[in-house]
Amino acid sequence: MSAQQEFAADVLVVGGGPAATWAALDAARAGADVVLADKGYCGTSGSTAAGGTGVWYVDPEPALREAAMASREALGGHLADRRWMARVLDQTYVNMNELAESRSYPFPTGPDGRQLRTGLQGPEYMRRMRIRVRRAGVRILDHSPVTELLTAADGSVAGAAGQRRQAGHPFLVRAGAVVLATGGCAFLSKALGTNTNTGDGALYAAEVGAELSGMEFSNAYGIAPEHTSVTKTAFYSYASFSTGDGAALEGAASQGGRSVIARSLLAGEKVYCRLDRADEAARRAMRLAQPNFFLTFDRLGIDPFTDRFAVTLLAEGTVRGTGGIRIAGDDCRTTVPGLYAAGDAATREEICGGFTGGGSHNAAWAMSSGTWAGRGAAGYARALGPGAHRRVLAPAGRAGLRPTAAPGGRPGGDAREIVAAVQRQVLPYDKNYLRHGDGLTGALSVLDDTWARLRAGLRATGTDAVRARQAAALTANARWMYRSALARTESRGMARRLDHPGQDPAQHHRIASGGLDEVWTRPLARTATEAAA
Structure with a gap:
């Protein structure tokens, strides 16, 4: 085996998607020397880079913000936190405007001439984020999966170790602080863009003693055309569902329709779909918003607006669910000193409660939490001083x-x-x-x-x-x-x-979890804003 390659940095960011790149960018802008290690090629790996996404971008008008925050509170079991919602809306507004005003992303314009800043094409977004990160001086280690965290004598996180796949040797990064932005866990279900989302960050966090939260909110399944991987579910709000004989599948198009589809598939029945409730204007808008969604149909010669096609459900776990590493402060620090979490690796209960935020809320959370985690990690590393790189390190990986x-x-x-x-x-x-x-x-x-x-x-x-x-x-x-x-x-x-099947008022709380050989859970006390909801 080749000799281990060593790096030293103020901040190590683990991951390569939107949360990771925003964390690296903002840590560098805060004056930190930053290394980013991605399992794949930063800018192309992960669920965002594989398609488009909406963004929870809302103009700062009180009525609009109120409606945006209220829209999912009941769906999420009233577990979201209004203060965090407002923070994410504010930060997302700033970040999206920065992308536009710096010409870092080519937003389209609407009929009124205003830019449409409520969505991003993933491939272009992430290509440009990689450019921005490199220009900020961040050292990017592509194809360099981290395999474990490293800790100092006081238990704080002080770096990570892994493998440089293409170079063929191990590597180690000594760092003042580490940001885990590794994405959620989709269990290698073949959902588009999720093959790198295997829950690594949660494992590494738990090994150093960090807690998780909301892991029960992890049973997300996306609708996909049969034998494909594209789980862009929003467009199915325009769908009519039917059985093999053409009869309408009652309830499949409702908010809880996936349970109807799941039961039919479990019974060995095929479920068919047609996006026939979309008018011509909606069809044009859909093709512009999510071209990847239509790629498979076009190759197969299927018009999804007029032709029936079979569908299935693919597990998306905590990628589209809301559970993840528990956040212990506004700067996205965890319960372990020196360790920060952002994006789908972290819990999204703060803004979604117990119901998926889909693409838009998750995209807003990724850029907001990435910004805060990057700044927080930079500040933590700065406070440690130059001695941070001289600490004796111990490997934390076990299983x-x-x-x-x-x-x-x-x-x-x-x-x-x-x-x-x-x-x-x-x-x-x-x-x-x-x-x-x-x-x-x-x-x-x-x-x-x-x-x-x-x-x-x-x-x-x-x-x-x-x-x-x-x-x-x-x-x-x-x-x-x-x-x-x-x-x-x-x-x-x-x-x-x-x-x-019912909701129990006595369980109006979040649930923390952790442990490895012995898994534990405990209820979390509600915040003041949650209690007032």
Whole structure:
């Protein structure tokens, strides 16, 4: 194996999507020396780079802001925080205007001549963010997945280690602070752009003692044309759904329609769709907003507005759900000193409560939380001074790297087998989407055993360590999800229980989780703004 390459920086940003690039940009603008390490190629990897997205961009008029904040409060079980909502709306407004006024993004204009700043084409957005980050002096390490965090003697996070895939050697970054912007966890479901979203950041955070929150809000499934990966679900609000014989599938087009689709698919019935409720103006607007959505149809010779096509559901987990690393301050610090979180790696309960924010809220959260985490990490590193790079470092990674069993002990299986075992428990609709306590308990029993096996016996080095750590991250995320779902004995937001269909006022709180060998959950006290809601 080649010798390890070492770097030193004030701030290390792990990830390469919008949250990561905004964090790196704002840390650099705050005077920090920044390294960004991406599992893929920064600017092309992740769910945003694969398509377009709306953005929660609202003019600062009181009535408009009030309507924007109120729009999802009930859907999210009244777990969102108005103060955080207002902060995100403010920061998103600033960041989007900056993109426009600096000509960093070519916003289209509407019929009235005003720029339309409520959406972004992912490929162009991320291409330009990469350029901005490089011009700010950030050192980008492409194809360099981090495999573990490094800690100082006082337990604070002081860097990370990983593998430079194309260069073929390990690397280590000594840093004053670390921002985890690694995205959520979609369990390798093949949803478009999510193959890098394996929940790594949550695993690394938990290994150093950080907490998570809202992991029960993780049963998001996106509608996709059968045998494709494009889960751009917003356009299905224009759809009519039907069964194989052409009969209307009642309830499939409603707000809770995915449960109807899931039940039909579980029964072995095909579900068909046609976007026939869109008028000509809407059709033109849809093609402009999401060209990737139509690419598959065009190649297959299907007109989705007039032709029926079969659909399926793909798991999107915490990418479109709201759970993630718990935020402990306005600067997006976690519960561990020196560690910050942004984007889908962090909980989005602050602005969405327990219901998905879709693309728009998540896009706003990514750029806002990235900005705050970058600035916060820069300030933390600056306060440490030059001695930060001289700290003695200890590796924090465990599962997949440093098994507990002696050589020749209990076999841990290989990474592919572990991933398949986890997917069997989290991808099926009747286990994760249509949740029931008995099903959750049974799935957890399998997942706990899977974790015990990999923890005891799975050991990998070099590039194999990347796959092993992804397998460990998938297993850990699944266990936090289901343990949190069992702890919420009600239906609130997207965390619905067939055995507890009603909402319980006594459970109007968030649920924190954490732990690895022993997973724990506990209710979180409500904030003042939540209590007033």
